[in-house]
Amino acid sequence: MSADKEVRYWLEGTELLETPQPDQDLEPWTETRVVGQRRPRVDAYERVSGTARYPSDVVLPGMLYGAILRCPHSHARVRSVDISAATGMPGVHAVLSGFSEPDRALRAHRSLLREQLFNPVCRHEGEVVAAAAADTPYRARDALRAIRVDYEELEFVSDERDALEPGAPPVHEGGNRVGDPQVYERGDLARGFEEADVVLEEEYRTECQLHTPLEPHGCVAEWEGDRLTLWESTQGVYPVRQQVAQALGMRQSRVRVLGEYMGGGFGSKLGAGKYTILAALLAKVTARPVKLFLTREETFLAVGNRPPANMRLRAGAKRDGTLTALEFVATATGGAYPAGGTSALDYLVRNLYLCPNVRTETADLYINAGPARAMRAPGHPQCSWALEQMVDALAEAVGMDPVEFRLRNVPEVSQAGRGRPYTTTGLAECLGRGAEAFGWAEARARAEEGTADPTVRRGVGMAGGMWAAGGGGPPSTVIIKLFSDGAVSLNMGASDIGTGTKTVMAMVAAEELWVDPGEIQIEHADTATTHFASASGGSKTVPTESPAVRAAAVLVKQQLLEMAARQLDVDAATLDLREGRVVSTSGPPREVAVSELTELRRRGFVEGIGFRGPNPRDKEVHPFVAQFCEVEVDLSTGEVEILRFLGAHDSGRVLNRTTYDNQVFGGMTMGIGFGSTEKRVLDRGQSGLLLSRGWHDYRIPTAMDVPANMSTVPVDPGDAEANTTGAKGIGEPATIPTAAAVANAVYHATGVRITETPITPARLVEALAGRERGV
């Protein structure tokens, strides 16, 4: 499977609806009025007033609260579950397990309950064992405490570094390898190393990162007869619907999923979870709506992570800075089930820099831990941590500036993509313009002069990057309606996961229709009333949805112009929209207000249906990035203060500079967490259980951990070939090189290379002390 394919969260290679008006008819925008401006969100009021209703805010009459009992062992077989004490407790309405005869309402789901939801083999802490619904969440928890479970504890392995040791207990029959190692090769590696003047080799490790969106995973489920409605905190209502319908043996049309607002996902909410199905079954058996949201520690255990990675990188370069060979060998783990532990882990080695001789080998292993889910640019930040530190080391070894070294190795074609050219590549510009805006050379020289306090050192660091996807693609259907008073509504299935999707789409429609984006009514993320969309993720929402929005808006506009042409008796080609009016652009000045169009008033509305067209054949669409930072390190304590961060990004056309900046800053913040503070800790070699069970021991950055001084340099090469809005994704690339840039800055400040995340004061002060002792 190619790295490209692994990280695409949406359908590819399937025949899908294409735009009926082939999108090549739409010329790229030249001048824009709305698109590209800074603009607050169209739903800002809802989000700052507290009126935005998140799935966890939903309160329905008679609603019960669900809770899930989870396996407290790393590996166990459930021998029996006794729910008798729990069922009779006050306020408890239902208790489900795989060891009790299902209520009549659930008999059809007997095998789902016994074999899937409550599978007696628990391969990690946090596997589902039983569930309850009660009139308060407190009482639901009381019920769980009263359930007696007899576990047969089994041997386990909780760290992938131990998974292949002789005698390591197998997570599945057949051992702890998830298939054979994946190997990629091009060129002649041995010759590449022979040609090199400098060959370096280093081992790197990145720790397991947790998504930890602020809103826990969960939903509210309600039945009306054989129809199920779910308010789910999700990145994609359609994938949830499809999975729930499949699990429950229902027609998809009988399941309605709503997710207008949702409190963050970062890849962990791309589909339904067992909690979704359990909420539906608890609602079914109690004939009441059920709210089931996970506790924070449940989300740490069971709904995904960025897998830890162990990477060995060997690299060769010539004196002039030309890369000649890269060899990358890595192991990683997606946890207890096949979950893409090594997904795209080698992508940057294969594709970011020009290098004719490359070999990568990645092995995905099982351990007894919660399965991975896609997390913001799967594989990439891990790979970047290794590659970008190595590239810096090579640059130093040949005596070159790190930016200059990278500029020497910028490819024009996608080496991993069978040599296909990019629609555009802004990598060189990201490096060059980013360095200029950052004041790279000056800051580097200044840092090397030192500070007034001899125990405090400054350093600057940078890293480049790209994202294996980010061009988006079909399917997407968007409907725009314009009513007789000129009012506009936009209907799309896509979720706005906080990235500003609604705002950006309103701006795209407003660009074509000359209306205020804030006036556009947006219906979205509801499978009953809005159109099919894939989940929002993978930096593909804007490049996927915005061309469909533009196509729909243009269709509406064309109809308006044709109506006006008939009314004014002129050629439609001479007309255009201007602020709610149709006006002539040539010939005698004629105009009519949209609301005065007779035909529109008679019909009541016009609509345009936009479909996302296909991506260009034989070309690759990717976003590129270079990030730069400056740090101050206290040598006596190992504390690192990040003083500023700059992101230079080629994500094609910037549609809203405000939300774009926000995405970049957010990506950097998450990257700072990845590189500096975050680490899931399991009790390796002892119980295997999760030790970092909350945000005290799993430290995501606070306001004090990120610099106020963050800035962006948009590099927009005008990607007319990518799609009709010229936009590529930004969410993923914004977090890819951040951690490596920090590591490079810390090295610049201290001369110490930290090759394992996170760079905590603990790790750094120990490394500094080790250097002092000469070890």
Add this chain to the structure above:
Amino acid sequence: MPASNPDDPRGARGVSRRGFLSSMGVGAVSVALPAPLTAGPLAGADLIEAGDLTPVALNVNERVYRVLVEPRWSLLYTLREELGLTAAKEGCGRGECGACTVLMDGVPRYSCLTLATEAEGSSVTTLEGIMEGEELGPTQQAFAEEDAFQCGYCTPGQIVAAEGLLRVNPHPSPEEIRAGMSGNLCRCGAYAHIFRAVERAAAVGAGRGGAS
């Protein structure tokens, strides 16, 4: 879904059982619970038995709500699930994220680490309470204009924390803003915009003249 009829905040203390029961007619929320009522209002050293429901009068956003609560219920749970005031959010339930931040007597604290019974006698302000009718308050306005959020889930807590900061320190320095906002996690990473929003809110005088 308000639990019961709001009335004069001066009635917050010394609720009689008779007074409480007379307001139950509209209280669809708590009546379904089968546990017995305790004999009298919560005062002095009366012990409330585990699992019992006890009446408390909560002064929230300058209205008094009389509700039945179990001793273990958090203020957050009571606000959200019993009073229908859902702006304050649950992210962790144990004081590790700040999404549940409310003002108690004008001071920010975590409503998930506050028992509902403990809030009796204090004035509680949630995000809903810093609105001016349907208009945004100046701190909210600043958050909207600076795009100081992404998914928006932590935002009610962030804004209430900012409001609390500005009430005691109307002109915070950039460092004071960072420290003052350090009790509210934002996983989307909108901190840089949050700092600007707090600066903007301070510039327009948010926090001054605020209630309590």
Add this chain to the structure above:
Amino acid sequence: MIQSFSYVKAGSLDEAIEHLRAEGARIHAGGTDLLGCLRDDVFEVDRVVSIAGLEPLKGVREVADGTLKIGALTPLAAVAADARVRARYPALAQAAEAVGTPQLRNQGTLGGNVCQKPRCWYYRGPFPCRRKGGERCYAVSGNNEGHAIFGGAGCHIVHPSDTAPVLSALGATAVVAGPGGIRSVPLDDFFVPPRLDPTRETVLEAGEVVSELVLPPPGEGLRSSYRKVRGRRAWDFALAGVALALRVDSSGVVQEAGVVFSGVAPVPWRSRPVERVLTGERLTEDVVRLAGEVAVESAQPLRHNQYKVPLLRGIVERELAALA
């Protein structure tokens, strides 16, 4: 979601004491630590006795000789903001400000901060560890990156408080009210090391409540500071920290030294070796370096916390230099 408990709002300290004598009773002051522990099922509680409404236990008072009495229920934010504390005992203001977050400091009390439960992830997690009455300390063979390098005998927690080391360094006393009346306990004697009893943190007996923390008058030449290093820059407990209270005469000679570490031992860890090195000396570079060395001389790091040795040394040197 926490288990059921009975609850009482104490109307007086006497009432609180009476209720706290009951089996399974726990005190609720600010509630931040108690509710967190209940939320995580660290221990069970039958009765929560709230003293949060006891006004006499709140606020900072000065008595005639300059002694400062801080009510145990004074919120940490109020301790940090108190002008007398800031002027005379800057270390205490710094420590109070280093706790948690603005919200936790508004809610959490000084007494609660001193009496809080450890943050060891085995203790807080689903492990029947020795501190919870179990058989073993899981940190010994498990992941002990956050654990003690001093004084870990059968239990290797670190004491989580920032204010307690400062109070100890300043020679403070806890006033304890209980069924038998009132007693004063110097902070140095307040904490129970695991070698004496790994299941308790303090000397408080059933029914006892800390009502007040008493700071002796600062006297001439007191210089104090508190500094901790943490895994992230806010909302975090100490990886290691140091509270310093030095009485320095006009010629710069240290007459008296109180040096207490946080984050490295099961109790606030008074470092007699550093105190001895400093006493009678000026804070020259050599003395500071020697203090750093002796600070960690007897450290016994575990497998994953060796970093605490250079870290503690670095903090001690840095903070002494800053006070010089």
